[in-house]
Amino acid sequence: MEEIEKEGMLEERGSLPASYDPLKQYLTEVSRYPLLSREEEKTLAELVYREKDKEAARTLILSNLKLVVKIALGYYNTYMNVRDLIQEGNIGLMQAVKKYNPYKGTKFSTYASFWIRAYMLKYIRNNWSLVKIGTTESEKKLFYGLEKEKRRLEARGIIPVPQLLASNLDVKQEDVEDMERRLSMADVSLDQPAYEEGEETMMDMVKTDSNIEDMVEEREKKKIAAMKIAEFRGMLNERELYIFEHRIMTDEPMTLQEIGDHFNISRERARQIEKGVSAKVSAHLIGSGRGRTAAGKRENVAN
Numbered sequence: 393m394e395e396i397e398k399e400g401m402l403e404e405r406g407s408l409p410a411s412y413d414p415l416k417q418y419l420t421e422v423s424r425y426p427l428l429s430r431e432e433e434k435t436l437a438e439l440v441y442r443e444k445d446k447e448a449a450r451t452l453i454l455s456n457l458k459l460v461v462k463i464a465l466g467y468y469n470t471y472m473n474v475r476d477l478i479q480e481g482n483i484g485l486m487q488a489v490k491k492y493n494p495y496k497g498t499k500f501s502t503y504a505s506f507w508i509r510a511y512m513l514k515y516i517r518n519n520w521s522l523v524k525i526g527t528t529e530s531e532k533k534l535f536y537g538l539e540k541e542k543r544r545l546e547a548r549g550i551i552p553v554p555q556l557l558a559s560n561l562d563v564k565q566e567d568v569e570d571m572e573r574r575l576s577m578a579d580v581s582l583d584q585p586a587y588e589e590g591e592e593t594m595m596d597m598v599k600t601d602s603n604i605e606d607m608v609e610e611r612e613k614k615k616i617a618a619m620k621i622a623e624f625r626g627m628l629n630e631r632e633l634y635i636f637e638h639r640i641m642t643d644e645p646m647t648l649q650e651i652g653d654h655f656n657i658s659r660e661r662a663r664q665i666e667k668g669v670s671a672k673v674s675a676h677l678i679g680s681g682r683g684r685t686a687a688g689k690r691e692n693v694a695n
Contacts, residue, residue, distance in 0.1 A: 414475065415474060415475055418475070418478070419461065422457045422458055422461060423458070425454040425455050425457060425458075426455065427455055427458070428451075428452075428455045430499070433452070433455075433500050434494055434500075436448040436449075436451055436452045437452060437489075437492055437494035437500055438494050438495075440452065440489060440490075440492070441492065441493060441494055441495075449489050449490075452489050452500070453482075453485055453486060453489055456485055456500075456501065456504055457482070457485070459485070459501055459504065459505065459508065460478055460481035460482055460484075460485055460508055461478060463481055463505065463508050463509060463512065464477040464478045464481055464512065467512060467516070476515065477512045477515065477516075480511045480512050480514075480515040481508040481509075481511055481512050483511050484504075484507040484508040484509070484510060484511030484512070485504055485507065485508055487507045487511070488500075488503055488504035488506075488507035488508070489504075491507075492504070534561065534563060534567060534568065534571040537561055538557065538561070538568065538571055538572070541557055541560055541561060542557065545557075545560075554568045554569050554572070617677075620676065620677055621641075623676075624636075624672070624673055624676050624677075627672070627676070628669065628672075631655055631665055632665060632668070632669045632672075634651070634654070634655075635651055635662070635665055635666050635669055636669050636673070638651065639651065639666055640666070640669065640670065640673070648662045648663050648666070649662075651666075
C-alpha cells in the first residue's frame with residue numbers, strides 16, 4: 393500500500409496549458425476509472441485482506457476515487473478548498489483499504505465513507521480557524537461538550553445561560569461566552585448529520601480518529617437488528633404482535649391485566665402469550681447470530 397501512496401494514484405501529465413484547472417483535470421482523470429460491481433469489489437477486497445495484493449488494492453482505491461469527490465463536494469460550503477479535502481479523503485480511502493475486513497458483511501463503500509469523512513473532518517477541524525480547538529483542557533471540553541450540554545438543559549426546560557453552562561462544565565464563564573461566539577460564526581452546525589440518512593453528526597466525526605472500526609460495526613449491528621426485528625414482527629399473530637409492541641419493545645409497558653382486558657382474556661393467559669413471544673424472539677435472534685458466527689469461523693479457516 394505504501395508503494396501506491398509514493399507512486400500517486402493518477403498518472404502525471406506533461407506541460408500544462410495556461411488555462412489549466414487542476415480540479416477539472418482531476419475530475420477528468422477520476423472519471424476514467426469505472427465503478428466495480430459488488431462481486432468484483434468483494435473479490436479484490438479478499439485478495440487485499442488475505443494476500444496483501446498491491447494491485448488489487450490499487451484497483452480498489454482507483455475505483456472509489458469518485459466516492460471521495462462526492463463526499464468532498466458535500467462539504468463545499470463548509471470548507472472551500474475542495475482539492476485539499478479530496479487529498480485528505482484519498483488518504484482516508486487508502487486507510488479503509490488497508491483495514492477493511494470483507495468477511496464482516498459491511499459493504500466497502502459504506503466502510504470507506506467513514507474513513508474518508510473522518511480524514512476530511514479532522515482536516516477541517518485543524519484548519520478551520522473559527523472553531524479551532526486550541527490547546528487548553530477547557531477549550532477542548534467546551535468544543536466537544538458545549539452544544540451537548542445546551543441540548544440537555546433545553547430538553548429539561550432549562551435556559552442554558554453561560555453561567556449555568558460554565559458551572560456544569562467546570563470552566564470559566566468567559567470561556568463559555570468566547571466559545572459560543574466562535575461557534576456561532578461557523579458556516580455550518582456541528583450538530584447536523586455528517587451525511588444523508590445517517591445518525592452521526594459532524595461533531596461525532598470530528599472526534600473520530602481510531603474508533604471507526606467500532607462505529608461501523610455498531611452501525612451494522614443496529615441495521616441487522618432492525619431488519620431482524622421487522623422480520624420477526626411479520627411472524628406474529630395479532631395478540632402476539634400487540635404484546636410484543638406494548639410489553640416487550642416499549643419503555644412504558646402495559647400491565648398484564650391491561651393486556652388481558654384488551655383481549656378479554658385472563659392475566660395468566662396474557663402472561664403465557666408474553667412468555668411464548670419472548671421465547672420466539674430469542675430463538676429468532678440467536679438463530680441469526682449462529683449464522684454470523686459460522687461465517688466468522690469460515691473466515692478464520694480461510695485465513
